[in-house]
Amino acid sequence: MPSLIDLMLEGRSVQQHSPWPRVAVDASVWTFAASELAQGRWSLLGLWGELSTVHMAIMDGHTAEIATVSLDCPDHSYPSVGKHHPPALRLERAIFDLFGLSAEGSTDSRPWLDHNNWGVRFPLGDRIDALSQSSPYRFLPAEGDSLHQIAVGPVHAGIIEPGHFRFTASGETVVRLEERLGYTHKGIEGLMIGASVERAAQLAGRVSGDSTVAYAFAFSRAAEAALQLVVPDRAIWLRALLAEFERLANHLGDIGAICNDASFALMQAHCGVLRESVLRASNAAFGHRLMRDIVVPGGVTHDLNGDGTAIIRAALANIRRRFPALVELYDNTASLQDRTVDTGVLKPTLARQYAAGGYVGRASGRSFDARRTLAYPPYDSLHFEVPVLTEGDVNARVWIRVREVEQSLSLIDQILDRLPEGSIGTRVAHRPEPREGMAIVEGFRGDVLIWLRLQDGRVERCHLRDPSWFQWPLLEAAIEGNIVADFPLCNKSFNCSYSGQDL
Numbered sequence: 001m002p003s004l005i006d007l008m009l010e011g012r013s014v015q016q017h018s019p020w021p022r023v024a025v026d027a028s029v030w031t032f033a034a035s036e037l038a039q040g041r042w043s044l045l046g047l048w049g050e051l052s053t054v055h056m057a058i059m060d061g062h063t064a065e066i067a068t069v070s071l072d073c074p075d076h077s078y079p080s081v082g083k084h085h086p087p088a089l090r091l092e093r094a095i096f097d098l099f100g101l102s103a104e105g106s107t108d109s110r111p112w113l114d115h116n117n118w119g120v121r122f123p124l125g126d127r128i129d130a131l132s133q134s135s136p137y138r139f140l141p142a143e144g145d146s147l148h149q150i151a152v153g154p155v156h157a158g159i160i161e162p163g164h165f166r167f168t169a170s171g172e173t174v175v176r177l178e179e180r181l182g183y184t185h186k187g188i189e190g191l192m193i194g195a196s197v198e199r200a201a202q203l204a205g206r207v208s209g210d211s212t213v214a215y216a217f218a219f220s221r222a223a224e225a226a227l228q229l230v231v232p233d234r235a236i237w238l239r240a241l242l243a244e245f246e247r248l249a250n251h252l253g254d255i256g257a258i259c260n261d262a263s264f265a266l267m268q269a270h271c272g273v274l275r276e277s278v279l280r281a282s283n284a285a286f287g288h289r290l291m292r293d294i295v296v297p298g299g300v301t302h303d304l305n306g307d308g309t310a311i312i313r314a315a316l317a318n319i320r321r322r323f324p325a326l327v328e329l330y331d332n333t334a335s336l337q338d339r340t341v342d343t344g345v346l347k348p349t350l351a352r353q354y355a356a357g358g359y360v361g362r363a364s365g366r367s368f369d370a371r372r373t374l375a376y377p378p379y380d381s382l383h384f385e386v387p388v389l390t391e392g393d394v395n396a397r398v399w400i401r402v403r404e405v406e407q408s409l410s411l412i413d414q415i416l417d418r419l420p421e422g423s424i425g426t427r428v429a430h431r432p433e434p435r436e437g438m439a440i441v442e443g444f445r446g447d448v449l450i451w452l453r454l455q456d457g458r459v460e461r462c463h464l465r466d467p468s469w470f471q472w473p474l475l476e477a478a479i480e481g482n483i484v485a486d487f488p489l490c491n492k493s494f495n496c497s498y499s500g501q502d503l
Contacts, residue, residue, distance in 0.1 A: 003060065003063070003065065004042070004058060004059075004060050004063075004065045004066075004067045010023075010025060010029045011023030011024050011025035011026075011029060011069060011070075012024045012025075014070070014436065016226075016433065016434055016435050016436055017068070017436040017437070017438070018225040018226060018228070018435075018436070018437050018438075019225050019437075019438070020066040020067055020068065020438060021067050021068070022055070022067070022068040022069070022070060022436065022438075023067070023068075023069055023070070024069075024070045024071070024072065025069045025070065025071060026071070027071065027078070027079055029069065030056070030069060030071045030078065030079055030081075031079045031084075033056065033058060033069055033081075034079070034080075034081040034083075034084040034085055034088075035084055036058075037058070037081065037084065037085040037087075037088075038084040038085045040352065040353065041060070041061075042058045042059065042060055042061070043058070043059045043060075043061050043352075043355035044056070044057075044058065044081070044085060044087050044088060044355055044470075045057035045058060045059050045066065045355070045440070045447075045449055045465070046091070046449045046451065046463065046465040047081060047088050047091040047092065047095070048091070048095065048451065048463035048465070049095035049098065049099040049101050050099065050461055051099065051124075051125060051126040052072060052073055052074050052076065052101070052126065053070055053071065053072055053073065054070070054071050054073060054078050054095065054101060055068055055069070055070045055071075055451070055463075056068065056069050056070075056071075056081065057438065057449065057451070059355075061352075061368075064373050064374065066374075066440075068438065068451070073101055076100055076101050076102060076125075076127070077101065077102045077103075077104045078101060078102075078103060078104065079103075079104055079105060080092060080103035080104055080105040080106040080107075081103070082103060082106050082107065082108065083103075083105040083106055083107060086353075086473075087353065087354045087355065087470055087473070089106065089107070089108045090112055090469065090472075090473070090501075091469060092106055093108065093109070093110060093111065093112035093113075094112045094113050094503065096109070096111075096122075097111050097112055097113045097114035097121075097122070098113065098122065098123065098124045098125070098189065098190075098503075099122055099124050099125040100121070100122030100125040100127055101125070110137065110138060111134075111137075112181075112182055113182045113185050113502065113503060114182070115182055115183070115185075116134040123187070123190060124189065124190055124193070137180060139166045139178050139180075140176070140178055142168040142175050142176040144170065144175065145170075146170055146171070147168055147169065147170055147175060148168070148169060149166060149167065149168050149169075150166075150167040150169060150484060151164070151165075151166055151167075152164070152165040152166075152167065152487075153165055154180075154183045161183075161184055161497075161498035161499055162183035162184060162498065163179060163180070163181050163183060163498050164179070164180040164181075164183075165177060165178075165179055165180075165487070166178045166179075166180070167484060167487070169484055172483040172484055172485070173481065173482070173483060173484075174479050174480055174481065174482055174483070174484055174487070175480065176476075176480065177475070177476045177479045177480065177487070178476060179472055179473075179475070179476060181472065181498055181501060181502060182502055183498070183502070184498050184499045184502040185502045185503060186499070186502065186503070187503075188203055188206075188207055188464065188503050189462060189463065189464070189503050191203055192452075192459050192461070192462040193459060193460070193461065193462075194458055194459065195458065195459050196457060196458055196459075197223055197297055197428060197430070197454065197457055197458070197459065198296070198297075198428075200219065200223075200452075200459045200462060201216055201219050201220060201223070201293075201295075201296050201297055202293060204216055204218070204219035204450065204462075204464060205219075205292055205293060205295075206292075207464050207466065207499065207500055207503075208466060208497040208499045208500035209290065209499070210246075210250055210290075210444070210497070211246070211250075211443045211444065211445065211448065211466075211497070211500065212246075212290050212291065212292045212293075213239075213242045213243050213245075213246040213290075213291050213294070213295060213443075214243060214246065214441055214442070214443030214444070214448045215443075215448055215450070215464065216292075216293070216294070216295035216296070217239055217242075217243055217295050217441045217448075218439045218440065218441040218443075218448045218449065218450040218464075219297070219439075219450050219452070219462075219464075220239075220295055220296060220297045220298070220439075221376070221437075221439035221441060221450075222437040222438055222439035222450045222451065222452050223297040223428075223437060223452065223454065224297055224298070224437070225437035225438065225439060226435040226436055226437030226452065226453070226454050227297075227428065227429065227430075227431060227435060227437070227454065229297065229298055229426060229428065229429075230426065231298060231299055231425075231426060232299055232422050232423040232424060232425065232426060233378075233420045233422060234303075234419065234420050234421060234422045234423065234424055235298075235299030235300045235423070235424045235425055235426075236377050236378050237378050237415055237418070237419050237420060238300050238303070238304060238419070238424065239295050239300060240378050240379065240382070240411070240415055241304070241312075241412060241415045241416070241419075242286070242291050242294060242295060242300075243441070243442075243443075244408045244411045244412050244415070245278060245281075245282055245291065245312075245408075245412065246290075246291060246443075246444060247404065247408050247443075247444040248278050248319075248405060248408045248409070248412070249275050249278040249279055249282070250444040251401040251402075251404055251405050251408070251444060252271050252274045252275040252278065252319075252323075252405065253271065253272065253275040254401055254492070254495050255267070255271050255326075255330075255398060255401050255402065255405075256268035256269070256270065256271025256272050256275070257271075257492050257495075258340070258394065258397075258398055258489065258492045258493050259271075259330065259336060261488045261489045261491075261492045262336055262339035262340060262489055263335075263339075264333065264335070264336045266329075267326060267329065267330060267336075270322070270326050271326065274318070274319055274322060274323065274326075277315050277318055277319070278315055278319075280315075281311050281312050281314070281315035284307075284308065284311045285304060285307075285308030285309075285311050285312055286302050286304070286308070287302055296425070297428050298425045298426045298427065298428045299423070299424050299425030299426060300424050300425065301424075301425070302424075303424050304419070309416055312412065312416065313416065316409055316412060316413065319405075319409065320409060323405065327402055330398065330402075337395065339394075339486070339489060340393065340394040340395040340398060340489070340493075341393060341394075341395045342393050342395075343393055343394045343395075343482060343486050343489060343490065344393055344394045344478040344479060344482060344486065344489065344490035344493060345391070345392045345393045345478060346360065346363070346364045346392040346393075346474055346477065346478045347364065347392060347477075348364045348365035348366070348390060348392060350364070350474055350477055351364035351365060351366045351392070351474070352365075352366055354470045354471075354473065354474055355368070355470055356446070356467075356470055356471055356474055357370075357442075357445070357446025357447040357467040357470070357471075358442075358443070358444070358445045358446025358447075358467055358471070359397050359400040359401055359404065359445075359446075360397065360445075360446065360467075360471045360474065360494055361446065362386065362387060362388050362389070362400050363389050363391070363392055363393075363396035363397040363399070363400045364389075364390065364391075364392035364396070365388060365389070365390040365392070366388075367386055367388045368447070369386040369442055370440050370441060370442035370447045371384070371386075371442045372384075372386050374440060376439075376441070378415070381418075382411055382414050382415070383410075383414065384407045384410060384411050385403075385407060387399075387400055387403035387404060387407070388400075392478075394489055394490060394493040397493040397494070398493065428457075430454075430456055430457030431454070431455075431456070432455070432456050433455065434453055434454070434455045434460065435453070435454050435455070436451070436452065436453045436454075437451070437452055437454070438450065438451040438452075443467065445466070445467045445468065445471070445495070445496070445497065445500075446467030446471070447467055448464075448465070448466060448467065449463075449464075449465040450462065450463070450464050450465070451463045464503070466497050466500030466501050467497075467500075468496035468497040468498075468500050468501045469501050471494055471496045472494075472496045472501065474494070475490065475491060475494045475496065478490055478494070
């Protein structure tokens with residue numbers, strides 16, 4: 001069986017790419033890589049386009065080797081990866097919407113990001129077309145007796161991002177769910193083009209507001225890889241502190257929100273108080289509740305002083321005092337368990353096929369955690385466990401979050417105990433020649449991937465891949481066979497980002 005290293009020998013290496021290799025290949029090697037993905041030997045990390053090139057990032061699950069293959073497509077077409085490997089389909093649809101590059105042989109050529117409201121077609125391509133009349137969006141059919149459809153959204157009955165869900169049901173049982181997203185498309189990748197490194201870092205931190213640290217962290221590491229920057233140790237450890245604090249706040253909020261969707265509002269109230277304590281501590285220690293614009297290429301913009309350390313330790317002590325009782329309440333409330341156990345089951349085979357990250361993947365047996373598998377600093381020096389379950393239901397996704405809260409508490413303690421002294425940043429030296437970098441960082445939802453090309457201090461191209469790209473389709477699979485009333489519960493247990501996948 002060929003390895004990724006063997007594949008690299010089939011192409012032309014791009015020398016200015018770090019830290020993992022990128023090679024230009026021909027269509028036969030591109031299609032071979034797609035077939036290896038389909039066989040489950042490799043995992044798809046990302047698929048993105050440029051004016052006349054497509055790129056595909058791949059990981060060998062056994063060795064954790066990572067590589068990117070690139071294919072020139074001067075005729076604006078390339079062999080479909082999604083034809084062989086369904087997780088690529090939505091990424092291919094987005095590439096067509098943005099660049100006009102067509103995936104030949106694809107089983108789904110419908111638009112994804114383009115809702116026919118931009119005024120132009122292919123806004124990032126080299127052949128921007130005038131807006132054309134489009135036909136109504138075609139949802140996939142479902143056949144059977146006594147089926148009916150339920151349309152939900154895109155506007156929802158709460159403070160929530162827009163997304164449309166089309167249910168096909170037999171009575172109360174869901175036969176098919178299909179999502180239509182793209183309503184929060186912000187043109188982030190277009191805004192990145194020509195932006196300074198500093199401005200681009202700000203844009204990255206605004207892709208998905210609840211993951212601002214994870215995105216800024218990933219962008220900064222990608223830029224530093226491209227420019228060969230050495231980041232001071234103190235800044236590296238402060239970044240991990242920020243990332244764990246972000247993870248802690250989001251997991252506490254999610255646990256309460258899932259319980260609330262199962263009509264157990266008491267848990268949401270208490271978890272909400274704990275989440276608020278983390279946000280207030282973040283604001284007191286770092287000057288922003290969500291810690292936005294603190295992680296930047298070269299380091300961080302805000303140091304941690306003695307008062308900030310004391311505030312964080314007090315917040316951790318409060319969580320340790322109150323959280324175990326909430327976990328016991330969750331575990332011993334029969335009516336709550338009745339709603340979460342065996343509901344919205346995601347099978348491990350699907351989690352592996354889609355390379356699902358975060359609590360979605362780990363609740364269904366996939367143990368990937370970028371902090372452990374890729375062991376970037378300072379996590380290579382910290383002790384922590386990666387909790388994994390195989391049941392794949394709502395309950396399992398709650399328990400993964402519970403265990404990750406406990407691990408984050410431990411990690412923050414370790415970071416504070418071992419935080420080195422020294423500088424918190426280094427000057428970003430721009431280079432006139434094109435330089436490329438890629439980074440993968442573990443956000444609270446899973447792995448965030450960013451690839452970029454820099455030249456003379458500005459971004460030529462940047463692709464930002466949220467873990468939700470590979471999690472949203474799995475929600476469609478998990479809800480099948482459940483009742484319609486369990487959809488909010490399943491949806492919240494996944495808590496995919498609308499904004500993160502709308503670019």
